[in-house]
Amino acid sequence: MKEKYDFQEVEKKWQGRWAEENLYAVPDFSDRPKYYCLEMFPYPSGKLHMGHVRNYSIGDVVARFKTMEGYHVLHPMGWDAFGLPAENAAIKHGGIHPADWTIDNIDNMREQLKQLGISYDWSREVATCHPEYYRWTQWLFLQLFHQRLAYKKQAAVNWCTDCATVLANEQVKDGCCERCGAPVEKRELAQWFFKITDYAERLLKDIDLLEGWPDKVKIMQEHWIGRSEGTEIDFKVVGHDEVITVFTTRPDTIFGVTYMVLAPEHPLVEKLVAGTSYEAEIKEFVRKVSNMSEIDRTSTEMEKIGLPTGAYCVNPVNGEKVPVLIGNYVLLEYGTGCVMGVAAHDQRDFEFAKKYNFPIRVVIQPPGENLDPAAMTGAYEEEGVLVNSGQFDGMPNTEAIKAITEYLEQKGWGRFRVNFRLRDWLISRQRYWGAPIPIVYCEKCGTVPVPESDLPVLLPREVEFRPTGQSPLAECPEFVNTVCPTCGGPAKRETDTMDTFMCSSWYYFRYTSPRETTGPWDKAKVDHWLPVDQYIGGVEHAILHLLYSRFFTKVLYDLKLVSMQEPFTNLLTQGMVLKDGAKMSKSKGNVISPEDIVARYGADTARLFILFAAPPERDLEWSDQGVEGCYRFLNRVWRLVAPLADTLNSTTGGAPRAKLVGANREMLRVTHSTIKKVTDDIGARFNFNTAVSAIMELVNALYQYKELPETDRDQGVLREAIDALLLLLAPFAPHIAEEIWEATGHTGSIHSRPWPVYDESAIKEDEITIVVQTNGKVRERLLVPAGLSADALREKVLGEPRVQQLIEGKKVVKVIPVPDKLVNIVIK
Numbered sequence: 001m002k003e004k005y006d007f008q009e010v011e012k013k014w015q016g017r018w019a020e021e022n023l024y025a026v027p028d029f030s031d032r033p034k035y036y037c038l039e040m041f042p043y044p045s046g047k048l049h050m051g052h053v054r055n056y057s058i059g060d061v062v063a064r065f066k067t068m069e070g071y072h073v074l075h076p077m078g079w080d081a082f083g084l085p086a087e088n089a090a091i092k093h094g095g096i097h098p099a100d101w102t103i104d105n106i107d108n109m110r111e112q113l114k115q116l117g118i119s120y121d122w123s124r125e126v127a128t129c130h131p132e133y134y135r136w137t138q139w140l141f142l143q144l145f146h147q148r149l150a151y152k153k154q155a156a157v158n159w160c161t162d163c164a165t166v167l168a169n170e171q172v173k174d175g176c177c178e179r180c181g182a183p184v185e186k187r188e189l190a191q192w193f194f195k196i197t198d199y200a201e202r203l204l205k206d207i208d209l210l211e212g213w214p215d216k217v218k219i220m221q222e223h224w225i226g227r228s229e230g231t232e233i234d235f236k237v238v239g240h241d242e243v244i245t246v247f248t249t250r251p252d253t254i255f256g257v258t259y260m261v262l263a264p265e266h267p268l269v270e271k272l273v274a275g276t277s278y279e280a281e282i283k284e285f286v287r288k289v290s291n292m293s294e295i296d297r298t299s300t301e302m303e304k305i306g307l308p309t310g311a312y313c314v315n316p317v318n319g320e321k322v323p324v325l326i327g328n329y330v331l332l333e334y335g336t337g338c339v340m341g342v343a344a345h346d347q348r349d350f351e352f353a354k355k356y357n358f359p360i361r362v363v364i365q366p367p368g369e370n371l372d373p374a375a376m377t378g379a380y381e382e383e384g385v386l387v388n389s390g391q392f393d394g395m396p397n398t399e400a401i402k403a404i405t406e407y408l409e410q411k412g413w414g415r416f417r418v419n420f421r422l423r424d425w426l427i428s429r430q431r432y433w434g435a436p437i438p439i440v441y442c443e444k445c446g447t448v449p450v451p452e453s454d455l456p457v458l459l460p461r462e463v464e465f466r467p468t469g470q471s472p473l474a475e476c477p478e479f480v481n482t483v484c485p486t487c488g489g490p491a492k493r494e495t496d497t498m499d500t501f502m503c504s505s506w507y508y509f510r511y512t513s514p515r516e517t518t519g520p521w522d523k524a525k526v527d528h529w530l531p532v533d534q535y536i537g538g539v540e541h542a543i544l545h546l547l548y549s550r551f552f553t554k555v556l557y558d559l560k561l562v563s564m565q566e567p568f569t570n571l572l573t574q575g576m577v578l579k580d581g582a583k584m585s586k587s588k589g590n591v592i593s594p595e596d597i598v599a600r601y602g603a604d605t606a607r608l609f610i611l612f613a614a615p616p617e618r619d620l621e622w623s624d625q626g627v628e629g630c631y632r633f634l635n636r637v638w639r640l641v642a643p644l645a646d647t648l649n650s651t652t653g654g655a656p657r658a659k660l661v662g663a664n665r666e667m668l669r670v671t672h673s674t675i676k677k678v679t680d681d682i683g684a685r686f687n688f689n690t691a692v693s694a695i696m697e698l699v700n701a702l703y704q705y706k707e708l709p710e711t712d713r714d715q716g717v718l719r720e721a722i723d724a725l726l727l728l729l730a731p732f733a734p735h736i737a738e739e740i741w742e743a744t745g746h747t748g749s750i751h752s753r754p755w756p757v758y759d760e761s762a763i764k765e766d767e768i769t770i771v772v773q774t775n776g777k778v779r780e781r782l783l784v785p786a787g788l789s790a791d792a793l794r795e796k797v798l799g800e801p802r803v804q805q806l807i808e809g810k811k812v813v814k815v816i817p818v819p820d821k822l823v824n825i826v827i828k
Helices: 007-021 050-068 084-092 098-115 131-146 196-209 215-225 251-256 267-273 279-290 294-298 347-356 397-411 500-504 523-529 544-558 594-601 603-612 624-649 662-685 688-706 715-729 734-743 790-798 801-807
Strands: 034-039 072-074 150-160 165-167 184-194 227-237 243-248 259-262 306-314 321-327 338-341 414-420 439-442 446-449 481-483 490-493 532-538 568-574 577-579 767-774 777-785 812-818 822-827
Touching (some): 034 050, 050 072, 050 532, 084 098, 098 594, 131 150, 131 500, 196 215, 196 414, 196 544, 215 544, 227 397, 259 306, 259 347, 267 306, 279 321, 594 603, 624 715, 662 715, 688 715
Antiparallel strands (some): 227 306, 767 777
């Protein structure tokens, strides 16, 4: 073993050896229990960043640990390869084709991952832009189409002005494109949707099955799905054949309605103002409000603005006419796109009514009180008794909710409804670099699915990349013009491509059968490996990717294509990597290149720092000193073992437990205590930082032990401790552990060895220090034999001269022994 640690030589050697031996290739089936460990696959941007390093290092520790524990571990990697950046690069740097740009980036990032020593089974690599992959993305689209879960409709959609494409609601943040930050506006376009709303109830209910998910992610999904129980109520529009239908969770307040507010985009608005003096002003207001973000429109700080339409509707329960307005705070996407104004019992309505001088009518009185509308300074939103509510007067409002709903149903004026905030998933994108939607349009046959035997519908190579507002495919006649599969006549292909979240909603199934040609996967293999046992990725995907994946899995389950209803059993959402308190980004100039760290310190140092610096779920502050510290630690491990290598090579067997005393017994205890600590930290809690800390403490103990004269040192104890150190270190720093393992006389990869098992008897201390208290105050500390019973501990402590001095002349009322901890003597 060389005297100096040369990380470049060591890492190159073992990466080459692992590849030659195909160490990480995993067979499809095994007698061992399966374990599917998966990190969210990356977009091939060309360079790994430290967030990638953190994500994949965490996954690699889990995969290596589970392998050493005896599991049959699947640990694959692939590429979420479609998407706008590749196409935008083609536009910006003319001559670079998105396919070439993407493949070059994949090659570069694959090499970076291999340099980090991640234990991926590269034989299972997939890329969503390969025809053999997106063939099955298209096939899955057709399955949803045949189940009437895929449909096309004209809709107001989010339009990114820079990317020149439609965005799903989830991709709009604060009124801007999540990807590029450009303003988002509303446009009317014919778009393809998936009916995720058909699964809203199941997606919500089955959150209870996700016991291994962080609570914050489950809460985010619950909020996004947004289930609410309430009542739909029909208000007839005066002078029109139209009806305004309101969804409310407070039907008990219906007698207090004094106005109605529609969302500016509500389809009735145009009809109500057509030909009236309000028309021009309303249209301008609609245009302005439609381009505001959802967050701005629902903010409590935003001024609530309403405009009259000149129309009135009739409250069905009392026959009163109430004015109809449009308001900037009402959203078409929520409920039915309109709200009834109950100023006395909703604070938002109260403020709106005060601003525009609408009546405030109290219909719920607090118990024992009599609210005066003229004296109210805010809405009364608590429980009470109904007043001014016809036959329901005197009824507690909690009971009136059901009673009034039943009354409305009897009269045909309303009905009980469950409403969801969730809206159908918009998958159309007006860009080139995505999976083509396998649909053709025929004047005779209408909308026709491409036959499965004709898949994949290939992306043409020769297209012009210009952000025009429609897909570049629309200007490619060789692609557009085709033959109708039904009648054989001329037809046109759909030129929109699919949202890339479609590709990532099923990739984890494909890893089980990456080269399957008769279907998207082999069901026996999917049923063996799925669900994913541990999924790892950023919390930013809590809604989009994770919700879509859950939806997809439930659809596939219903189609009997898979046997599980949830895709991911356990979820770990790692924090961000920060520099100077801010997320690393090129614009801030605070990016740390993984390549630079690996070149300067080695992959093992980069991995160790990223795992040691913070618990995985928290943000990690980058520290150059922390990286240096991890590098020094690995050098310290090397220097510890290097002079002992020859001796260790000639030492066999473990330590004879019964004969060990003193420092030898203590070294054995520290070794097995560390095994227990690291095993629990990785396996039960994912506390990688404290696991590394425990390994560092073991190294400190070994340095002290090594300083003992050889005659006082037990070689079996030393060998056992060094072996344990290397096995514990292996998932964190795989290269150096492998090198020292070989240098100390072992054959075969350390990563194929069983995880060390701690010996409980070795952990027990021969003597321990206990606390002696009088009346709860610490007075002494005594060294006593470990494991004494309560009676034996009482007798031992009371017999100690120092304790007898403490209680001399005092009356002992009670002695409370706590074995291996303390004895409290109550005296008077």
